[in-house]
Amino acid sequence: AQSVAQPEDQVNVAEGNPLTVKCTYSVSGNPYLFWYVQYPNRGLQFLLKYITGDNLVKGSYGFEAEFNKSQTSFHLKKPSALVSDSALYFCAVTMNSGYSTLTFGKGTMLLVSP
Amino acid sequence: GAGVSQSPSNKVTEKGKDVELRCDPISGHTALYWYRQRLGQGLEFLIYFQGNSAPDKSGLPSDRFSAERTGESVSTLTIQRTQQEDSAVYLCASSPTGVRGTEAFFGQGTRLTVV
Numbered sequence: 001a002q003s004v005a006q007p008e009d010q011v012n013v014a015e016g017n018p019l020t021v022k023c024t025y026s027v028s029g030n031p032y033l034f035w036y037v038q039y040p041n042r043g044l045q046f047l048l049k050y051i052t053g054d055n056l057v058k059g060s061y062g063f064e065a066e067f068n069k070s071q072t073s074f075h076l077k078k079p080s081a082l083v084s085d086s087a088l089y090f091c092a093v094t095m096n097s098g099y100s101t102l103t104f105g106k107g108t109m110l111l112v113s114p
Numbered sequence: 115g116a117g118v119s120q121s122p123s124n125k126v127t128e129k130g131k132d133v134e135l136r137c138d139p140i141s142g143h144t145a146l147y148w149y150r151q152r153l154g155q156g157l158e159f160l161i162y163f164q165g166n167s168a169p170d171k172s173g174l175p176s177d178r179f180s181a182e183r184t185g186e187s188v189s190t191l192t193i194q195r196t197q198q199e200d201s202a203v204y205l206c207a208s209s210p211t212g213v214r215g216t217e218a219f220f221g222q223g224t225r226l227t228v229v
Contacts, residue, residue, distance in 0.1 A: 004156075006156075032215045034217065036220075041222075042222060043118070043205065043220040043221050043222040043223060044157075044205070044207075044220040045220070046217040046218070046219070049215065049217060051215045090156065090157065092157075094215075101147065101159050101162050101170065101173075102147070102157075102159070102218060103159065104149070104156045104157035104159075105156050106154075106155055106156035107155075107156055
């Protein structure tokens with residue numbers, strides 16, 4: 001079985017400060033990892049993914065995430081937060097074998113204050 | 115179309131009635147997924163279609179839930195004898211292939227309220 005944990009229901013950060021949204025995963029085998037963002041009244045949008053290769057992955061809107069195999073983590077980061085980054089963020093995992101269904105975390109609400 | 119389209123966007127139904135939710139995937143996408151998002155919770159996988167292969171129905175919560183897909187086009191999710199716990203946002207996503215690592219494109223969802 002595969003699972004994802006997002007330990008924080010909400011993350012608060014001031015605009016201009018760095019942000020981190022945490023994600024840990026559990027799979028048997030090599031994971032494929034994703035981050036999606038959900039803005040109010042909108043569908044989920046793909047941000048970035050890790051498949052293989054460089055552990056630091058860069059994605060849309062200046063976001064990046066670092067794959068850490070020893071800690072089974074895939075934390076989402078941004079050097080300087082914007083108010084417009086306020087949204088619900090989901091981490092997801094799929095295994096590199098078997099079905100390609102994505103297993104999502106429960107989501108973390110990011111609130112960036114002016 | 116330009117994106118994944120779901121209809122209706124909102125549906126209010128009485129307990130015990132049947133509902134049908136529709137998803138139009140991006141043209142040419144062979145993989146299609148249905149997820150359920152309950153308030154304050156993550157996305158719960160329901161069912162996955164890949165081309166003409168048998169669908170993965172392992173996420174359907176009960177036999178009141180069923181889904182169909184015609185070829186690589188429209189999919190419908192049917193909930194029979196709706197219950198209040200079925201209230202949620204139902205999200206559909208499609209992907210160019212079923213290959214792992216290919217990102218999924220989501221529709222805006224259908225918000226179902228069972229009263």
